[in-house]
Amino acid sequence: MTETAARAQIGVTGLAVMGSNIARNFARHGHTVALHNRSIAKTDTLIEKHGTDGDFVRTETMEEFVGALQKPRRVLIMVKAGDPTDAVIEELASLMEEGDIIIDGGNSLYTDTIRREAAMSKRGLNFVGAGISGGEEGALNGPSIMPGGPKESYESLGPLLESISAHVDGEPCCTHIGPNGAGHFVKMVHNGIEYADMQLIGEAYDLMRKALDLPVAEIADVFREWNSGDLDSYLVEITAEVLSQIDAETGKPLVDVIVDAAGQKGTGRWTVKSALDLGIPTTGIAEAVFARALSSATDQRKQAKGLASGTLAASPTDTKAFVDDINKALYASKVVAYAQGFDQIAAGSTEYDWDLHPGDLATIWRGGCIIRAKFLNRIRDAYAENPELPSLLLAPYFREAVENAVDSWRRVVATATTMGIPVPAFASSLSYYDALRADRLPAALTQGLRDFFGAHTYQRVDKEGTFHTLWGEGRTEIEA
Ligand code: 6PG
Numbered sequence: 001m002t003e004t005a006a007r008a009q010i011g012v013t014g015l016a017v018m019g020s021n022i023a024r025n026f027a028r029h030g031h032t033v034a035l036h037n038r039s040i041a042k043t044d045t046l047i048e049k050h051g052t053d054g055d056f057v058r059t060e061t062m063e064e065f066v067g068a069l070q071k072p073r074r075v076l077i078m079v080k081a082g083d084p085t086d087a088v089i090e091e092l093a094s095l096m097e098e099g100d101i102i103i104d105g106g107n108s109l110y111t112d113t114i115r116r117e118a119a120m121s122k123r124g125l126n127f128v129g130a131g132i133s134g135g136e137e138g139a140l141n142g143p144s145i146m147p148g149g150p151k152e153s154y155e156s157l158g159p160l161l162e163s164i165s166a167h168v169d170g171e172p173c174c175t176h177i178g179p180n181g182a183g184h185f186v187k188m189v190h191n192g193i194e195y196a197d198m199q200l201i202g203e204a205y206d207l208m209r210k211a212l213d214l215p216v217a218e219i220a221d222v223f224r225e226w227n228s229g230d231l232d233s234y235l236v237e238i239t240a241e242v243l244s245q246i247d248a249e250t251g252k253p254l255v256d257v258i259v260d261a262a263g264q265k266g267t268g269r270w271t272v273k274s275a276l277d278l279g280i281p282t283t284g285i286a287e288a289v290f291a292r293a294l295s296s297a298t299d300q301r302k303q304a305k306g307l308a309s310g311t312l313a314a315s316p317t318d319t320k321a322f323v324d325d326i327n328k329a330l331y332a333s334k335v336v337a338y339a340q341g342f343d344q345i346a347a348g349s350t351e352y353d354w355d356l357h358p359g360d361l362a363t364i365w366r367g368g369c370i371i372r373a374k375f376l377n378r379i380r381d382a383y384a385e386n387p388e389l390p391s392l393l394l395a396p397y398f399r400e401a402v403e404n405a406v407d408s409w410r411r412v413v414a415t416a417t418t419m420g421i422p423v424p425a426f427a428s429s430l431s432y433y434d435a436l437r438a439d440r441l442p443a444a445l446t447q448g449l450r451d452f453f454g455a456h457t458y459q460r461v462d463k464e465g466t467f468h469t470l471w472g473e474g475r476t477e478i479e480a
Pocket of ligand 1: 107132133134135191194263264265266267268369370
């Protein structure tokens with residue numbers, strides 16, 4: 001490793017589409033970028049096609065790659081999450097020196113990031129798990145970046161990452177999230193919300209199709225129009241694009257020739273698993289994950305096709321009014337999904353002692369990422385006004401918006417149910433809302449039952465203490 005060759009400010013290893021695009025983004029922002037890939041062909045293709053984007057350093061071996069970097073060395077790993085990431089980290093770590101920074105930009109599980117950070121810190125290295133959102137386009141033109149890891153590493157890394165991130169109102173969509181796994185945890189919840197958002201959009205589309213019999217092109221127009229209102233967001237915008245696409249081969253809307261079985265790489269599932277462990281009811285995200293699973297149970301679905309529907313209600317007569325109801329149901333359910341996601345983030349922060357700031361997340365999710373939406377400005381304002389907000393649903397702005405939407409929301413869920421159209425995310429979000437605002441819940445009965453069969457005890461509403469009824473012995477109550 002010759003010191004004279006060490007001129008790159010950042011290195012990127014793993015040059016599939018995301019890695020290549022991030023590397024190009026760094027180069028376009030004037031940073032010298034060392035490139036490395038397991039097979040040199042990808043590196044050469046990048047340089048051949050996009051060499052004019054900026055200053056790239058072509059390297060073949062890991063030694064050459066590490067030797068091309070200025071100190072403290074900063075390397076961004078963009079390889080598949082899991083074992084391949086561990087392998088690259090190990091290879092890099094063996095060549096790096098105290099104070100160098102390894103950044104994992106993949107969708108890694110946050111508990112892996114906690115483990116890796118602890119191992120690297122023992123070796124004197126800074127390990128940063130950074131969530132990066134925005135897909136291929138975002139990687140090239142400005143993603144939302146959620147770096148965790150040691151705060152000190154952000155001093156040298158932050159300006160670099162901020163320079164390539166999306167910007168909204170002059171502010172970068174990148175900030176230090178918190179120690180060790182905090183960045184990847186937050187990215188995971190982002191993806192969970194992304195799942196919920198997409199499921200809700202899907203249900204809104206399905207209702208327009210099945211309850212109102214609207215042609216796909218008209219539904220695309222509805223989404224286009226919604227995108228200039230309160231629902232203004234990237235996912236609503238691209239919904240209009242996807243629905244407008246006509247399949248060249250058949251002349252049908254593309255959506256009608258795509259198999260209706262949704263895939264998943266795992267981040268939504270991880271969000272729900274973590275929510276279960278933390279005891280946070282992220283029902284919207286869970287319904288979205290399960291809806292994908294059910295859609296993919298193609299054999300079972302095929303065999304269940306003949307199941308009776310019972311008597312179904314007729315379509316709503318006022319199309320325009322029902323479309324407006326769907327809009328409001330979508331908005332209210334979306335607020336629930338975010339409220340639940342932010343609850344999970346707060347719980348994760350407490351569990352792992354991360355000191356996460358929800359307002360910061362709302363700020364960096366306003367641009368670059370998949371869930372970017374106009375209403376994140378409102379979320380940011382809500383947390384600025386009250387950082388200790390018990391639920392996003394209790395922020396004055398959202399409270400009023402949801403209260404204004406609730407009649408529509410009920411009509412949508414009721415209509416869907418009586419017409420036999422599945423709306424798991426709309427319905428469970430409404431139930432969550434009703435449960436949250438309820439004066440009394442049937443949990444009292446659950447406690448009674450638990451006490452009956454297992455002497456699990458209960459508390460009373462009218463006095464302190466823990467009680468048990470002697471169910472088999474005269475049913476008198478004793479203090480447990
Ligand atoms: C993003 C996306 C991105 C990807 C996920 C979700 O923020 O840029 O979330 O990370 O789309 O892998 O993919 P699945 O839907 O396959 O789980």
